Amino acid sequence: MRAVVLGGNGFIGSHVVDALLANGHKVTVFDRAMERYRDPLPGVDYMLGDFADKMALAEALNGKDVVFHLVSTTFPGTANLDPKADVTSNLIGTLSMIETMTSLGIGRLVYLSSGGTVYGTAPSHPIPEDYPLNPINSYGIVKVAIEHYLEMFRVNHGLQPIAIRAANPFGPRQRHTGVQGVVATFMRKVRDGQPIEIWGDGCVVRDFLHVADLAALCVKAAQSDFCGAVNVGSGQGRSLLELIEALSDVSGQRIAPNFKPGRKIDVPYSVLDITRASKVLGWKPATGFRDGLRETWEWVQQSSA
Amino acid sequence: MRAVVLGGNGFIGSHVVDALLANGHKVTVFDRAMERYRDPLPGVDYMLGDFADKMALAEALNGKDVVFHLVSTTFPGTANLDPKADVTSNLIGTLSMIETMTSLGIGRLVYLSSGGTVYGTAPSHPIPEDYPLNPINSYGIVKVAIEHYLEMFRVNHGLQPIAIRAANPFGPRQRHTGVQGVVATFMRKVRDGQPIEIWGDGCVVRDFLHVADLAALCVKAAQSDFCGAVNVGSGQGRSLLELIEALSDVSGQRIAPNFKPGRKIDVPYSVLDITRASKVLGWKPATGFRDGLRETWEWVQQSSA
Numbered sequence: 001m002r003a004v005v006l007g008g009n010g011f012i013g014s015h016v017v018d019a020l021l022a023n024g025h026k027v028t029v030f031d032r033a034m035e036r037y038r039d040p041l042p043g044v045d046y047m048l049g050d051f052a053d054k055m056a057l058a059e060a061l062n063g064k065d066v067v068f069h070l071v072s073t074t075f076p077g078t079a080n081l082d083p084k085a086d087v088t089s090n091l092i093g094t095l096s097m098i099e100t101m102t103s104l105g106i107g108r109l110v111y112l113s114s115g116g117t118v119y120g121t122a123p124s125h126p127i128p129e130d131y132p133l134n135p136i137n138s139y140g141i142v143k144v145a146i147e148h149y150l151e152m153f154r155v156n157h158g159l160q161p162i163a164i165r166a167a168n169p170f171g172p173r174q175r176h177t178g179v180q181g182v183v184a185t186f187m188r189k190v191r192d193g194q195p196i197e198i199w200g201d202g203c204v205v206r207d208f209l210h211v212a213d214l215a216a217l218c219v220k221a222a223q224s225d226f227c228g229a230v231n232v233g234s235g236q237g238r239s240l241l242e243l244i245e246a247l248s249d250v251s252g253q254r255i256a257p258n259f260k261p262g263r264k265i266d267v268p269y270s271v272l273d274i275t276r277a278s279k280v281l282g283w284k285p286a287t288g289f290r291d292g293l294r295e296t297w298e299w300v301q302q303s304s305a
Numbered sequence: 306m307r308a309v310v311l312g313g314n315g316f317i318g319s320h321v322v323d324a325l326l327a328n329g330h331k332v333t334v335f336d337r338a339m340e341r342y343r344d345p346l347p348g349v350d351y352m353l354g355d356f357a358d359k360m361a362l363a364e365a366l367n368g369k370d371v372v373f374h375l376v377s378t379t380f381p382g383t384a385n386l387d388p389k390a391d392v393t394s395n396l397i398g399t400l401s402m403i404e405t406m407t408s409l410g411i412g413r414l415v416y417l418s419s420g421g422t423v424y425g426t427a428p429s430h431p432i433p434e435d436y437p438l439n440p441i442n443s444y445g446i447v448k449v450a451i452e453h454y455l456e457m458f459r460v461n462h463g464l465q466p467i468a469i470r471a472a473n474p475f476g477p478r479q480r481h482t483g484v485q486g487v488v489a490t491f492m493r494k495v496r497d498g499q500p501i502e503i504w505g506d507g508c509v510v511r512d513f514l515h516v517a518d519l520a521a522l523c524v525k526a527a528q529s530d531f532c533g534a535v536n537v538g539s540g541q542g543r544s545l546l547e548l549i550e551a552l553s554d555v556s557g558q559r560i561a562p563n564f565k566p567g568r569k570i571d572v573p574y575s576v577l578d579i580t581r582a583s584k585v586l587g588w589k590p591a592t593g594f595r596d597g598l599r600e601t602w603e604w605v606q607q608s609s610a
Contacts, residue, residue: 080457080461083400083454083457084397084400084401084404087392087396087397087400087450088393088397091392091396091450092389092392092393095388095389095392096389130437132435132437132438133437133438134453134456135453136453136456136457136460137457138454138457140453141450141453141454141457142450144449144450144453145392145396145446145447145449145450148439148440148441148445148446148449149388149443149446151439151441152385152388152441152442152443152446155441156385
């Protein structure tokens with residue numbers, strides 16, 4: 001396949017690029033900046049540009065078989081601060097991109113959605129894809145609107161979209177932005193001897209997925225002809241307290257978090273049912289939780305960031 | 306109540322204004338133009354302006370207790386042609402309006418959503434409000450995104466929104482735009498001796514609601530403290546063939562429609578479960594189908610439009 005990865009120099013994107021190269025595909029990366037933690041990879045065509053720049057985007061898409069859309073200009077925890085900007089940059093930006101795809105005759109689109117926000121306040125069991133979409137923050141609302149438009153463009157314009165509803169990915173090269181990626185944030189704090197803060201009592205349950213497993217699924221998704229939404233997660237929920245315990249183990253340090261009041265925006269429980277990914281894509285998570293944490297911890301220790 | 310009706314000079318808006326006046330409320334209308342079919346009503350404060358003009362809108366909202374938001378710059382059948390424009394004018398415009406409401410300290414918002422599009426391809430039974438939202442056209446996608454944002458602003462900013470998911474309203478003063486309002490379109494064609502066209506076999510089932518019943522519900526909604534979504538319909542599904550038969554009866558003319566190929570965008574069956582409106586608002590439709598058609602037919606005959 002000739003693939004273009006929008007956002008291919010970001011955390012998840014860089015792993016998707018690795019997985020594409022490992023499978024012998026031809027890769028173009030379109031991103032605002034070069035990779036933060038690695039040198040450019042041989043054999044990859046890098047194009048720097050803004051997602052809002054329609055002409056630059058068209059140039060990057062031209063001649064490709066599949067588009068991986070991993071661009072998000074906002075984060076789950078902060079998109080609420082300016083919903084209009086969220087809608088403009090992500091929703092309208094994606095509609096522009098889809099128009100470009102259809103005018104260039106490109107059908108296959110792998111879109112990175114969000115398993116942690118599209119369902120909203122979820123029940124206390126793993127969530128299947130046909131569970132009602134009731135997002136409670138702007139990030140999730142925009143993802144849902146985009147998924148609806150993907151389906152509309154499938155029916156009316158022959159787009160072949162697959163929406164990847166990812167759980168909480170972690171792994172090497174994740175930034176510690178403070179608003180996303182609790183594993184990366186916690187690990188840096190442990191490394192730097194800083195206290196770890198937990199909003200709430202630590203019983204919030206998340207689905208921590210190794211980024212290489214997510215990337216492998218994205219490539220399988222592109223190669224399949226399935227259209228629609230697919231959850232991708234670890235298949236298992238873990239509380240923040242369990243994460244802290246595993247981190248203590250992996251780092252060899254005793255971690256005592258500071259507990260702070262819970263936040264309204266945090267969904268209490270968010271674990272994905274990954275049956276469909278197994279059935280329609282033949283995919284299963286391959287990385288054990290502690291193995292993934294260990295690999296990430298090694299990278300965090302070597303990294304200065 | 307001091308009420309402002311955004312879009313109050315339109316078809317539905319003009320009936321909401323009537324219902325507000327009949328209940329003794331103080332009414333301001335904000336719209337792009339004056340009413341098409343009536344002279345200005347005594348006691349109503351008319352402000353002409355564009356929904357996108359944030360300052361004009363703030364002036365109209367200032368000092369009000371409740372906002373009725375009935376503005377839509379697009380139609381179900383045509384919004385697909387330019388989804389970006391649909392998102393910009395309706396979704397971003399509504400987010401701006403909500404920001405203005407919160408900054409002015411206005412809590413109560415009655416938002417006109419769309420029972421015919423937010424659920425998408427619906428099952429063959431009346432749809433309750435908790436049915437999953439799977440819109441298949443841009444009009445419905447934007448309505449769903451707005452409903453999600455209403456809930457987000459309720460949780461985070463104290464907005465008190467109620468979303469009215471209306472079935473297919475008909476009645477006096479409905480325009481015959483050709484893309485919305487099949488009753489109005491058909492009646493004009495019968496009056497003018499033109500052939501009636503039906504897309505598909507006429508078995509498409511819709512929920513035809515008299516606009517005065519919808520307007521009565523909107524006023525009850527504003528007076529209640531219920532937040533969330535409420536369906537409003539006639540409580541009964543009728544096929545286009547049944548509509549044609551009733552129209553033949555009411556008009557005294559034998560109507561033989563021309564059948565054309567079905568359209569992808571038409572939901573085959575769309576009837577709303579109106580149990581919640583009865584329970585939480587004490588509302589029921591009061592106008593019989595043929596009575597409503599007869600009243601509308603009389604208006605269409607008198608009108609030159």
